[in-house]
Amino acid sequence: MVEDKNIGHSGETPLLEVKDFSLIFRHYGKGLRERDLEVVRNFNLTIHEGEIVAVLGASGSGKSLLANAILGILPDNAVTSGTLNYKGAALTEKKQALLRGKEISLIPQSVNALDPLMKTGKQVRTMIARRNKKRVQQDIFKKVGLPDSAGDRYPFELSGGMARRVLISTSMAGNANLVIADEPTPGLDPAVLQETVGQMRRLADAGKGMMFITHDIEIALQIADKIAVFYEGETIEIAQAGDFSGKGERLRHPYTRALWRALPKNDFISLQPSAYSNSRKSGKPSLEIKGISYHYPNSSWLFKDLDLTVQPGEIVGVYGHSGSGKSTMAQVIAGYRTTLGGTVEIAGKTIPKKGRHPVQMVWQHPEKAINPRWRIKQTLQEAGEIDQKLLKTLGIRQDWLERWPSELSGGELQRFCLARAMTGDTEYLVADEITTMLDAVTQSQIWHSLIELADERGVGILAISHDYHLLERVCDRIIHFDDLK
Structure with missing residues (x-):
C-alpha cells in the first residue's frame, strides 16, 4: 500500500x-x-x-x-x-x-457522452441553474476557445477537440x-x-x-x-x-x-528517414491528393484546392490546431467523405468508390469505430483473414479476441483498429490522432510497431496530430495544415 x-x-x-x-x-x-x-x-x-x-x-x-x-x-x-x-x-x-x-460531476472520456440529437449549446445550458443561461453558456464557450456558432451545431458537426471542449463546458456550467x-x-x-x-x-x-x-x-x-x-x-x-x-x-x-x-521529448526512440529507403525503391505508386476541397452545408470552406503527396513507406506528419479541418481532410482521403473538387489518386488513377479502399483510416476515438455488438474476433474477420504475426507485432493477446469492445481499454481497442486497417491490401494509412488517448509507454509501443509494419510492407502513413514532439520523432517530414489550405 x-x-x-x-x-x-x-x-x-x-x-x-x-x-x-x-x-x-x-x-x-x-x-x-x-x-x-x-x-x-x-x-x-x-x-x-x-x-x-x-x-x-x-x-x-x-x-x-x-x-x-x-x-x-x-x-x-x-x-x-x-x-x-x-x-x-x-x-x-x-x-x-x-x-x-x-x-459530484463527471467530465467523461468519450465524446459519445454528448447527446447526438441535441445542439451543443442547449446541452450545456441544461446544466446552468442561473438566469441568462444562453449568455452564461456563450461566456463558458469563449473561455474554452469555442466560437458562438458551435452552440448551434450538433456534436457530429464538431471536430473531436471541439466536442471535448463542450464536455468540459458542461462541468464548468454546474455547481x-x-x-x-x-x-x-x-x-x-x-x-x-x-x-x-x-x-x-x-x-x-x-x-x-x-x-x-x-x-x-x-x-x-x-x-x-x-x-x-x-x-x-x-x-x-x-x-x-x-x-x-x-x-x-x-x-x-x-x-x-x-x-x-517514454515521452517523445525524453527517450522515445526515433527512427531516421533512411529506415524507409527500401520501401521507396520498391516501385510502388505514390498517393497523390490533387486539389481536394470541402465545406459543410451553409459553412465556409474548411480547405480548398489542397494538394499533398505521400510516398510508399513514408510517414508524413500534419500538424494544426483543433477544428482546423485535419480530420475532415483525412476522411476525404480515406473515402468517407466526397470531395467537392479535385481527386485522390494512386498510380495516376482515381480511387474507385466500390470495393476495399486502398487507403485505410484509424480514427482518434476507437470506441466509435468498432461495432459494440460484435466480439473483437468478428470485427477482425470482417476485414479478412486474421494475421497472427500482425497481432503479435501490435502486442495483441489471443484472449482479447473473445472479448466485447466494452471489456477492453482505449489502448487495447486502438491496437485492434490498427490490425483491422493493416489487414489485406492496404497501401496507405491515415492515422488521425491515434495515440492521443494513450499513455506514453503505450503510445511509444504502438508507434514503433506501426513504423516497423510500414517499413516491412511499404505502407505510406499520413500521421495527423497536435503533438509536434511526437511528429518530430516518427515522421520523415512535417507539414502545417494551414500551409496546405
Whole structure:
C-alpha cells in the first residue's frame, strides 16, 4: 500500500477519501463456473477542497473504473470493497444517486457522452441553474476557445477537440464541489489546451476539488498538486510534480520512471528517414491528393484546392490546431467523405468508390469505430483473414479476441483498429490522432510497431496530430495544415 501524505491539510476533513478500495468483476463461463477479475486493489487517495489530484496511468489500468465507482455507475457484475467517503460520510448507493451530476460531476472520456440529437449549446445550458443561461453558456464557450456558432451545431458537426471542449463546458456550467475529469484533454491543440488547463486550475482555486484522470504526464505536471501513479489497478507511487525531472532519478517505482522516459521529448526512440529507403525503391505508386476541397452545408470552406503527396513507406506528419479541418481532410482521403473538387489518386488513377479502399483510416476515438455488438474476433474477420504475426507485432493477446469492445481499454481497442486497417491490401494509412488517448509507454509501443509494419510492407502513413514532439520523432517530414489550405 502506498501512503497518501496530506501535506498542508492536517486535521481537515477530505472532500473525497478512498481507502483500501478494491473492485472485481464477476463472470460466469461454461458450466456456470465463476471467475473473478480483479481490476482495482487496495487503492488509497484523498482529495481536499481546492486541490487537484492527478491519477496517472497506462491505458487499461483501471483509472476510469475508479471514477465510475465513485459516481456509482458500475455494471451489475462489479463487486467492491473498502471505503468511499464524501465530506466524511460514506458514499452509499442512495447518496451517490443524490450527488451524481450535482455535487459530484463527471467530465467523461468519450465524446459519445454528448447527446447526438441535441445542439451543443442547449446541452450545456441544461446544466446552468442561473438566469441568462444562453449568455452564461456563450461566456463558458469563449473561455474554452469555442466560437458562438458551435452552440448551434450538433456534436457530429464538431471536430473531436471541439466536442471535448463542450464536455468540459458542461462541468464548468454546474455547481459541483467535486469534479472527476476522465481524460478531458486529448485532441486539444496547445493553445486551447493551455486555456482549458487554466480554467480547470481556476475551478480548483475557487474551492472545488478535482480528480484529474490522465495518461499524459506533462498535463498532470501542469495542473496537479500531487500525482498518484496507477498501474494494473494499484497505486504504486504518489509523487510531487518536481519529482518528474532529468532521467526520473527522484521517482521511486520503475514503471513511473518508464512513463517519464517514454515521452517523445525524453527517450522515445526515433527512427531516421533512411529506415524507409527500401520501401521507396520498391516501385510502388505514390498517393497523390490533387486539389481536394470541402465545406459543410451553409459553412465556409474548411480547405480548398489542397494538394499533398505521400510516398510508399513514408510517414508524413500534419500538424494544426483543433477544428482546423485535419480530420475532415483525412476522411476525404480515406473515402468517407466526397470531395467537392479535385481527386485522390494512386498510380495516376482515381480511387474507385466500390470495393476495399486502398487507403485505410484509424480514427482518434476507437470506441466509435468498432461495432459494440460484435466480439473483437468478428470485427477482425470482417476485414479478412486474421494475421497472427500482425497481432503479435501490435502486442495483441489471443484472449482479447473473445472479448466485447466494452471489456477492453482505449489502448487495447486502438491496437485492434490498427490490425483491422493493416489487414489485406492496404497501401496507405491515415492515422488521425491515434495515440492521443494513450499513455506514453503505450503510445511509444504502438508507434514503433506501426513504423516497423510500414517499413516491412511499404505502407505510406499520413500521421495527423497536435503533438509536434511526437511528429518530430516518427515522421520523415512535417507539414502545417494551414500551409496546405
